[in-house]
Amino acid sequence: MIDILTAAGAAFWRSAAYAMGRVRFAAVGMITIILGYGKAVRGETTPATVPLSVNYHFTRQCNYSCGFCFHTAKTSFVLPLDEAKRGLAMLAAEGMRKLNFSGGEPFIKDGGRFMGELIRYCKTELRRADISVSIVTNGSLIRESWMRRYGEHVDVLAVSCDSFDAETNRKIGRQQGARTDHVAKLNEVRGWCARYKIAFKINTVVNAYNLDESFAERIDYLRPVRWKVFQCLLLDGENAGEGALRDAGRFYVTGGKFEEFLRRHAGVKTLVPESNDTMRDSYLILDEYMRFLNCRNGKKEPSASLLDVGVRRVLRDSGFDERAFQERGGVYVWNKSRMPNDQLDW
Numbered sequence: 001m002i003d004i005l006t007a008a009g010a011a012f013w014r015s016a017a018y019a020m021g022r023v024r025f026a027a028v029g030m031i032t033i034i035l036g037y038g039k040a041v042r043g044e045t046t047p048a049t050v051p052l053s054v055n056y057h058f059t060r061q062c063n064y065s066c067g068f069c070f071h072t073a074k075t076s077f078v079l080p081l082d083e084a085k086r087g088l089a090m091l092a093a094e095g096m097r098k099l100n101f102s103g104g105e106p107f108i109k110d111g112g113r114f115m116g117e118l119i120r121y122c123k124t125e126l127r128r129a130d131i132s133v134s135i136v137t138n139g140s141l142i143r144e145s146w147m148r149r150y151g152e153h154v155d156v157l158a159v160s161c162d163s164f165d166a167e168t169n170r171k172i173g174r175q176q177g178a179r180t181d182h183v184a185k186l187n188e189v190r191g192w193c194a195r196y197k198i199a200f201k202i203n204t205v206v207n208a209y210n211l212d213e214s215f216a217e218r219i220d221y222l223r224p225v226r227w228k229v230f231q232c233l234l235l236d237g238e239n240a241g242e243g244a245l246r247d248a249g250r251f252y253v254t255g256g257k258f259e260e261f262l263r264r265h266a267g268v269k270t271l272v273p274e275s276n277d278t279m280r281d282s283y284l285i286l287d288e289y290m291r292f293l294n295c296r297n298g299k300k301e302p303s304a305s306l307l308d309v310g311v312r313r314v315l316r317d318s319g320f321d322e323r324a325f326q327e328r329g330g331v332y333v334w335n336k337s338r339m340p341n342d343q344l345d346w
């Protein structure tokens with residue numbers, strides 16, 4: 001009986017995801033044609049032709065120690081600011097329209113000033129490229145002075161939250177030292193997002209420790225524009241296998257368990273699910289040397305640096321599947337000035 005219910009649930013989520021994918025795919029087609037990127041949505045499994053949406057992991061350093069982390073502190077390297085700007089200008093010239101800063105923890109470098117200056121550069125000196133800027137952060141190092149200084153340039157700020165229970169966060173490692181109150185900081189950052197006019201988002205990794213938790217009430221209260229819910233992902237050399245700095249095996253949940261979590265939260269209208277299959281190959285991941293990381297073989301294999309050989313050359317080695325990106329709904333309203341009013345607090 002349980003198997004029948006699980007299979008029915010899986011079928012429901014597959015058809016829902018398919019239906020959503022079709023709607024998004026049609027919207028993407030229109031946007032792409034309007035922007036003159038016709039090539040971006042044609043064909044079957046396709047490599048990237050345009051680096052439309054780039055995730056720049058400019059540092060691997062982090063003040064937290066999440067046990068399932070799949071972008072770990074294997075180096076402490078960060079590019080000089082001018083080199084990072086040069087790389088972003090190259091990406092903008094090739095069609096980048098969304099830039100997501102991630103890590104590691106992006107606020108760890110110079111108290112966020114390094115990232116802040118890159119954001120300001122994108123929104124002022126590269127403004128003709130009309131780049132939308134987002135950040136994924138654990139939130140713990142954000143100061144209000146940073147929001148006051150750079151907030152106007154940030155479209156979306158996503159804070160990672162895997163639990164509203166302090167003990168679960170401790171077990172996951174989503175904390176720095178015993179006195180961190182991750183949930184209190186999440187609430188504070190959420191308030192700053194409203195004050196400084198930044199769209200607020202929450203990212204959650206479903207894992208063995210939070211699988212049975214109910215998030216609906218707290219998510220509805222916090223009103224993120226998106227609640228992105230990921231299935232815990234294992235990547236060789238990062239959080240599994242030889243050379244890894246983490247062993248995330250004890251955090252992993254199967255696809256069936258993940259779908260069960262999604263079914264329990266189906267009433268949360270901002271929920272955007274991402275299973276391991278959906279995630280795989282659908283992100284353009286740029287590392288601290290501005291190399292694209294190819295995950296096709298279940299591990300991160302770096303290209304050359306785009307600073308050395310150019311964007312077009314490294315796109316070929318990125319492992320990025322443009323069709324998978326479109327089908328997971330990778331294109332949506334990225335810019336806060338174009339978001340529907342009922343999603344925002346100002």
Ligand code: SF4
Nearest residue numbers: 062064066069104138
């Ligand atoms: S907050 Fe956790 S998952 Fe994110 S980079 Fe730090 S250790 Fe990794």
